[in-house]
Amino acid sequence: MKKVSLSTLWTTALVLGLSSIAFASEGAAEGGATSMAALDFFIWSVIAPGFGIAFAAGFCGLAQGMSLKAAVEGVARNPEASGKVTVTLIIGLALIESLCIYALVVALIIIYANPAAKLFM
């Protein structure tokens, strides 16, 4: 009788102990999934602005170069029209440059002030 009760006691302790380990591993798996999602989020939060600003700078540089080339050619052909060409060029360059500044601002917002980051904190 004593032997049975001892084995019952050990079995109960074992089951309770293993169940706590099993629950702990389940919680860890859930925590792991959450941390993996957070890691994914932060990886893409770094990759997306990097590519975004690279594309924006590249294409804005291309556009500014083309417009500047055309303006310089125009002034070289007709130096008297430099005032008119300059003003038109300033307007065009300001519009192009503002696009690059927008891309920079959006990239910085994604990295430093991302509203979705609160979900993973």
Next chain:
Amino acid sequence: MKNSLVREEERLLKIIVFSNWILLVVLTVGGCLLKTWDFGWGVLAGGLIISINFHFLYRTLKKSLDPSKLSGPGIILGKYYIRFLINALIIFVLISERYVDPLGLILGLSIVVVSLLVGLAYEVKVNFFRGVV
């Protein structure tokens, strides 16, 4: 003929600069009253950054394309990069330290674009009534 063309261009620039300041004041006050102080500060900061940027762009290009006051390409490039780096640094500090609302900052940075559209619309209107367009 040349003088009238230059005068027309100068008028367009004056309209753009004037509407810049008007828009900056209206949007800043509107942002402070209708939204939060941070939003209003964002509009003010963005508007000042882009307006000063536009002013320096104008000065640099005027010097670089006027045949009578040509400056070296190194100086122009140096000024361009310094201007862009200062802009990027200011925007970086404003956003990373969260001094201002990012949406307000974007709205403020759009002021020059809106002013350019206003100036172009005014020119289209003037030319339309002249029968050019």
